[in-house]
Amino acid sequence: MKKGKKIAIGVVVVAVVAGGIYSVTGGAGGGEQVPQVTVTKAATGDVEEIVDATGTVVSDEQKTFYSPVNAQIKNVSFAEGDSVKKGTKLVEFELKDLERDNTKAELNVKSGQYDYENTINKSDQAEQKQNDAKAKAGSLEQQVKDKENYIASLKSQLASVQAQAAADAQAAAKAQAEQAAADAQAKAEEQAAQEAEIQRAYAEALTTYQNKTLPDYQKELGELNTAYVKAQSDYNQADTAYQMAFAQWQADSSDENAAALEEAESTKSQAEIDCQQAKEAYEDKKANAPKMPEYSDYSNVGQKDFVTDGTGESDGDFSDQGTGTTDGTTDSVTASVDTSGIENAIEQASSDLAELQSDLATQKSIAEADATSLTKEEKEKLRITNNLTELDAKSAKELVAEGKKGISADFNGVISKSAVQQGATVTQGMELFTLQSTDEVSVDINVSKYDYAKVKAGQKADITIGDKKYTGKVTKISHIATTNEKGSTLISATVSIDKPDEDIFLGVDAKVKIYAEKAEDVVTLPAGVVNIGKSGSFCYVLKDGVITKQDITTGISSEDSVEITDGIKAGDEVIEDLGSLEEGMTAEAAPAEGDSAAATGETADE
Structure with a gap:
């Protein structure tokens, strides 16, 4: 039941009549009384x-205060249970270590910025070099093709001249044989045979030079060039990895990052040595290019003296004369042609072709080598690393400001749960005390x-x-x-x-x-x-x-x-x-x- 409410209970109701007490059921006159x-x-x-x-x-309202910095407590102006006013400085910090960390962070920012700019510049240069190589390779391919066609034309011309010279020599020998004695005929035939042998030996040497010596040289030169380009690419990659490891070590000089930096520096040094050795091998090979054979080198092949009657002899030089003895008289027959100009042109063109083919191999190797330029993601990572370093510096600067500011009461209140002592060293995020508002x-x-x-x-x-x-x-x-x-x-x-x-x-x-x-x-x-x-x-x-x-x-x-x-x-x-x-x-x-x-x-x- 609700408070104050009740269920009716019995009570006796009485009436006072003529000085007497009557119940509700009777009265003095004996009549029934109505209850009230x-x-x-x-x-x-x-x-x-x-x-x-x-x-x-x-x-x-209550607020738990945490240490904003890693520092030593310089002064504590309260005890647990104290009432404090809004704005009262409650905790002061020592600033020496914070200011030192701020200076170090600012230096790291400058160093990181220089590393970032240097790495980006090297990446851009490597990318430009590769693009230039692709453009040069296309031009060199056309030059090589033109030079090959030119050499083929010169060889055809030389073969034609040599063939004509041989025919002329044979015709002269035949005419001399017809006019001379039988021994002169024999000598002329021998002379033609010797000349043909000279031409055959020269042609064979020229073919060996063109089909084996020069291609083998060009192939080996190209391989050395490829090795040199690869070594250069490996060095660039090692240098980039070193720069990134250095930047990471500056951002966080942990043992793990220090070990990674040392390994990157060792890899870079070895790559530099390998690159220098590959370059020297390539330059040495290029300086010792094989020389194209000359026709004059084979002028004495197969030559011998001819003696018919003991009065005439040959000196072995059939390039400009022929002698025969029949009746004691000697006639001179011109049986040679000067091909030195064509030969020199072929030699020069072949040298130029080898140079072009070497340059083409070099540019192709550069163009097709693994890119040493940074990818978009690597550039972004470097930028983020640099930003993190800047944030660390900003944080260090802010920590100095926080340390100078100390901790003050945000409102009127009472200190509770205090865990701070003057002179103690606290870490950032460490709980210090709680302030409960009295407002x-x-x-x-x-x-x-x-x-x-x-x-x-x-x-x-x-x-x-x-x-x-x-x-x-x-x-x-x-x-x-x-x-x-x-x-x-x-x-x-x-x-x-x-x-x-x-x-x-x-x-x-x-x-x-x-x-x-x-x-x-x-x-x-x-x-x-x-x-x-x-x-x-x-x-x-x-x-x-x-x-x-x-x-x-x-x-x-x-x-x-x-x-x-x-x-x-x-x-x-x-x-x-x-x-x-x-x-x-x-x-x-x-x-x-x-x-x-x-x-x-x-x-x-x-």
């Missing part, structure tokens, strides 16, 4: 629900299951802490119920204090009176006349002199009054106390206190 009951009239008024609760004073204070309360539906956010409240009173309002209601040690269901709520002052202590108990709903100008009854049964609320009324049970619908209620929304209207008489009477019995309303004397006087007269 005290009634109250339903009135119109205001009803306000009030919910009482107790709780604990807590801070609405924003509330009371945490628990509301019973009978009252929680009445409590709503925004409702006003009176708070009593010790002997001081404050005003406030409900700011939060939990939607999760808890159970206390007695098994009762409770709902937690928060009541904020409007104007907390220095007399408030956190953690103490407080009494709270919440002004819940209020109904104005409604029908009300005293709380004591409203009963609660299994089927709802009811009261007893006198209806035509008969005690009647009246079902009613109630609204809000206070300690003294209950709002009646249905079943009773203003002015209706409601029995205050049924006593031993029961529903359906006849009764009459007892006179009001002001009418008691008059009623008693009338009874006495009778």
